[in-house]
Amino acid sequence: MLRVFRDLFRYNREFAAGTILVLIVLSLVVASFFSPYPPQDSYVVPPDVPPCWAYPLGTNSRGQDVFWQLTVAIRNSLLFGIAVAFLSRIISLVIGLVSGYTGGLVDRVLMSINDTFVVIPLFPILTLFYFMMHDHMSWTLLALAMASLGWPYDARLIRSVALSLRNREFTAQSVFSGMSTRQILLEEHLPYVLPIVFSTTMNNINWSIGLEVTLSVIGFTNIETPTIGTMIYWANQHTAMVAGIWWWVVAPVATVIMTFIGLFLLSVSVNEFIDPRSRLARMGV
């Protein structure tokens, strides 16, 4: 396993670049556990101090150290994105594989449901959700809501791969070796589906962080929790850009961009690596 990483790092520029970026972000996440100030507290340091040695990214108008706020913010945002991506992967995998393999009525019903979800406008629904939940709104609830809306595109992609695999002779041979449907889907077909799952996971993480930022900036989430979005929200509340406190806005934006690009580069390079065609080429077929 380690050798694989080493090979990828050495030979694939995208992987190397992506790994470095993601490592930077991850080190911020790790640093968040060592924050000297409780993240929710305000006025613990002098406000509006520009970046200097004592405060590497300056402080904001609420009297918080921007750097330490950022570490907690990116940690929360990333966790949120990963949770949503994970949950929606499971849904899209199950639906995509079952639909593609079984075919017939099951396929038609599942795809009708799928297409309904595709058409649902995300943003209005989430806004509605916020207004309905209001005081009971929590991150978990939001994650669940987004996960249940974020699977349909990918389910179709996975289904198309499953469809093509169904007709291949090794599937028939697996059936005649006595393997159960579950075993065939998980062990025979999954390796072919993994590249899609992997790249869509990265996309999904980016998408959910993006959506979280959007909702937070508008104030539709729990603004007490530091996340990238809520940082920007508070910066806007205190009209930071106009007041000249630019470091308060630039820090979270730059970090989230770095995260997006890092994850994207990783997904592209690992995708190429685990794609069956490239695996077969490496094995020398």
Add this chain to the structure above:
Amino acid sequence: MDVALSVRGLRAYYLTSHFGVEREVRAVDDITLSVEKKEIYGIAGESSCGKSTFIRTIAAAIRPPLRVLGGSIRYSFLDRDLYDLDERALTDMRWKHLSCILQGSMNVLNPVRRVRESFKDFASPHMGLARSEFLEAVKAHLKRLRLSPTVLSAFPHELSGGMRQRVAIALATVCRPEFIIADEPTTALDVVVQKDVLALILEMQREIGSSMIFVTHDLTVHANISNRLGIMYAGRLVEEGSTRDILRDPMHPYTRHLIASLPRIGDVTPKKGLSGAPPSLADPPSGCRFHPRCPLAMDICRQAHPELTALAPGRRVACYAISPLVQPAHDAAAAHQATKADKSAAFLQ
């Protein structure tokens, strides 16, 4: 002795590098042969013997990771080596002097365009006729192949496999090229259609007077089509001679085995399969590449590969056990160390 194509010492390898794993597949390793004018030279061999790679190199249809590393290819209608030509000269030559009939006719016919567009794309530039004259010429040609002119307005998928292959033959012969390369043209066809298509190929070749290299693994097809036959094994030629000589009196142990194991109607004598398997071209056996499976293997067979030696006029064999005249190839060791000079570098398609 009029030679249409002369290949000397041709070497073409696949050089790949994926994530640090480097492989060198020696698909065509030191091939020397000549095809005379108006002759059909057959190449027989099994999967992964390198015959398809060989075809690609003599058609100048190579693409990385396949690279030509050495040797020369001279056609009678060219004044220099094939790989000394530039891109424009190659395009001029294709279909007019050198054409191909390939295994899948869909490799040649564009599935989303009508058949006549393919003729216009490939043949028209070479024939230099006005549009209507060109179409008339094409229709007349199609008639000779017993195809109705309505075929021109059809899409490839509307035609049966046999008809498509006949269209491919028409395309390859309409400019009356001097040299035709055929790579398994009838392999995917039904038995009845195959006979028909083969007869057509033969007829066309005789009428136009082209020389041909006909590649197929099926020896029964060679018995009916080829004048001379070359047997390829693991990237090398192991025997060559007239088709009758090879089928009636094979010399190389591999050839002998192939011929003996052919089933025929009316014959129930037990046949045997060869033990072992064709070698991987990335890591072929040392010396003679057939030695692991050969019943006559001797020490020298493991050490150096035999030179393809002429034992009689028109008859060459590469086997120490057949005749003491056969000696180790003098560049056997040097060949591998040979320059990785990439002759095809200018050719990236």
Add this chain to the structure above:
Amino acid sequence: MGGLLGRTRFAAIDDVSFSLEAARPEIFAIIGESGSGKTTLARMILNTLAPSKGIIRFLGEDISRFRGRREQLQFMRKVQPIFQNPFEAFNPLKRVDRYLFASAYHFAEHHGRAGREAAADEALKKVGLSLAEVKGRFPHELSGGQLQRAAIARALISSPALIVADEPVSMVDASLRMSIVNLFKTLRDELRVSIIYITHDLATAYYISDRVLIMQKGKVVETGPARHVLSNPQHPYTVLLRESILSPDDVDKPHLAGAA
């Protein structure tokens, strides 16, 4: 296949009937060209495709009536397939022994690792291979001939009564082909397995089959003892097939003679 205009009902197989006896294992060849319906017939016999009309009975039972996994497994224990392309029949990303072990687990009831390996080794020996040669290998590491033999070994693990082989040697190299064809004879004679051998190659069919069934466009054209039918064909289509075969003997008396 089928018409260009609209959806026309198209009979892939029309009125085909034949039977094999359990007590007398035989090699039954089904010969036909593309479009003859032979692959559709194979899939129906394997119960992966349901017939529109008619009944297929195995050991007296109508196979379309099987419900549930257990009954399907019972059936698959007795009837096994061999596919045309050995490199497609195995998942290129997975090791070859996996399918042997799975068959041993589900059909031969060997749940322990040692038991599964022993069953696989025994089956591989019947086809002239051994577990040592195959263990841990991926499909591309074996030759077509070895892989096809491994596929046959896998089919043998459950001790089937019938093997349905769809063009089993057409993609195998000529030098390796005959050893597999000979293997079918051994399966019939020593292991008492009946084989339905689907092919377009009359020469190998002549060589090993007991009986032969010739199909054209979904219908049965001629049937009977193999040597008899192929040496003295009666139906015009069989005659045409016979005449179209090429033979190495043609080198002395040209078969093509210009226009056909």
